Amino acid sequence: MKQRDLNTFKKLLNERRQELMTEAVGTMHGMGMVEDTRESFPDPTDRASLEGNRNLTLRIRDRERKLITKIDEALGRIEDGTYGKCEECEQDIGIERLRARPVTTLCIDCKSLQEAQERKIRTS
Ligand SMILES: [Zn+2]
Secondary structure, three states: OOHHHHHHHHHHHHHHHHHHHHHHHHHHHHHHHHHHHHHHOOOHHHHHHHHHHHHHHHHHHHHHHHHHHHHHHHHHHHHHOOOOEOOOOOOEOOHHHHHHOOOOOOOHHHHHHHHHHHHHHHHO
């Protein structure tokens, strides 16, 4: 991959990472507010819906954390020069596919194959 393309993806990944970090901080503030509201509204119905919100928030944070890890791995691959190569067949993944999914590690052929195998495992 050209250095110029690598720089584009590096910028894109860093921006996405920054966005996720900002969201994660926002989510934590949201959780703080949940604690405060619970004090002022001791009604059990309100409390139940607040608990529900909190579980949802925790799930979102887990997903954000996993995505941040994937972004870090992708940035690592840019540094060591393996970014944009499929980890299965070592062919170029392709700029178009990387634009759509910058954290991917598989070319479209290997990804399709993997998905087909996963479907087979699930149905057998
Ligand atoms: Zn491949």
